[in-house]
Amino acid sequence: MNTRKFIERIGEKTIDAIEEVGYHFSLLVESFYWLLVGPFVKQPVRLHYIFSEMMKIGVLAIPVVILLSFSNGIMMAIQGIVTLQEFNAESQVVPGIAYSVTREFGVLITAIVVAGRSGSAIAARIGSMQMSQEVDALRVMGIEPVRHLVAPIIFSMLVMMPILTIMADSAALIGGGLYTGFVLKLSLGTFIDRCFDVLVVYDVMQGLYKSLIFGVLIALVACSNGFSVSGGAEGLGKATTRSVVMSIAMIVMVDMIFTYFLSR
Amino acid sequence: MTYLIEEKNDYLVVYLEGEVDLSCSPEARRVILDCLQKQRHLLVDLSGVSYIDSSGVASLVEGYQVSRSKNLNFALVGVSDNALNVLKLARLDQVFPIYTSIETLLQGGS
């Protein structure tokens, strides 16, 4: 009996998960439909909503992203120099930092900050709209909630994530450069020069591609958790937490898969 | 909706006809505001109007306010029962000067 129940539970959870992925996908397709086709069927995605989302998702996140990336750059320099000293190869710290920041850590930190800041905020906002029937109100007014609420967020993510990632890359390189310069008596200018010597466009682009995917992931997870809120204030809290945990987990896993394929 | 503009004494008379709804109230608004732009007293005759919605009434409200700021006269005539109901709902029957016909207005009646 218990084994059967257990297997049943696994089956149910699997179906739920598949349903959720399907729902994410349909949100994505619908958002692109409204972004591209909306203006021609008199249901445009409003510019001022896009701008306000860009502000909330992107501009307001700049200080945290820069601060964390700068610190991360310094940490990587510290660890890198300590490790490389064992092989008397301290000077190799520059390409080490340059590669891992642009390919990996710049975008990862950006994504985690955005997931924590905006993912939770979006899930909470859409969730409370769902609870107070504002989403139903939109629907009965003949306004597609996906067009009105989700499409501006997806669009803003696609624009702001790469910009934030470039800022994060720069802040981390500067942080790493300052520390390396301090320890190895290297000027920041030389450090940056040597970074550019080793980096090719592909390295930076690898981070930017990922930033697009992570941005869309955060938006879809946050929106779908928001729309599926039920059960009052407690449900709202759960959905908010779930959206942050789920998007960060997905980001790290997707990142791993990406890295595997892109870095070979 | 169709419209016709005529001169009577000091007044320009705008005859609106048909349905004044969301699709044609912008035109009604433009006609009314254009007449007031010419610094002319204005009468809007609604006797040919079969249906007027809130956007039509809003255009009348704007016209009336513009006429007041320009010290021009503005009045409604031939308001059907249906239209009067719509005006009454928002208590606008207490705002607009409403006359039964153009003649009563020109003779100074009510």
Next chain:
Amino acid sequence: MVVESESTKDELVIDVQDLVTYYGTRKILDQVNLQVLAGEIMVIMGGSGSGKSTLLRHMLALNKPAAGAIRLFGKDPNKLSAPQLHAIRQRMGVSFQNGALFNSLNVEENVAFPLREHTRLDENTIRIMARMKLEVVNLAGFEKLMPSQLSGGMVKRAALARAIVMDPSLLFFDEPSAGLDPVVSADLDELILRLRDAMKVTIVVVTHELDSAFRIADRILVLDKGKVLILGTVDEVKSSDNKRVQNLLNRKSEDVIVNPDEYLQRLTDDLAGL
């Protein structure tokens, strides 16, 4: 009813036929039939769990029926393309139970919202229209307040103003008097009647308040456990000799009859040592 609308009196605005719907495996609505005629005020009554809110969601085309059909203005919303459905929805106004005002917009912006989304009217016209509707619901002077600053009754009136801003020909109310004191609730009923008379709008009200239902209804539909208990005029409902209807009218709770064996089983199910 007013005499002049005699010609349109038989026009069907909503036609619900043999509607069946489930929540999970639980049957919520069972073979519900309802015809709402143009210009009438139809009140849907029933206790909580009777399925009245679900029926409303079907009439708003928010839920799809498991069986049976629904027609709004002669068309099945579940078979329409998105633009056709939007066109129908622009002829409908809905006042939700808790208002469902957009919290990020002030009162005037809330009321003007459908106009800004659906029309290309001049900004002046839009704002005058929004303020006219606020005047209709006696909320003049509260344009700039945010929804969170309004009292319960004011929220309902603002929601009503938003529901009627496009001059709908079909208007829905979900529990207009829930959570309001009797005086405010009576005011709102008065307003509903005035709207019907001035705008010739068809109105569907979902409520569990008897007083309110009797004040405004032309006809009443009473739902009980997903089935139609009675559908008729106020007098017909009042004089019905159906026991459940009378219980509902006299606010008497049902005597619950239990099956002793099942009941005992329910109480002791899953217990250790039994």
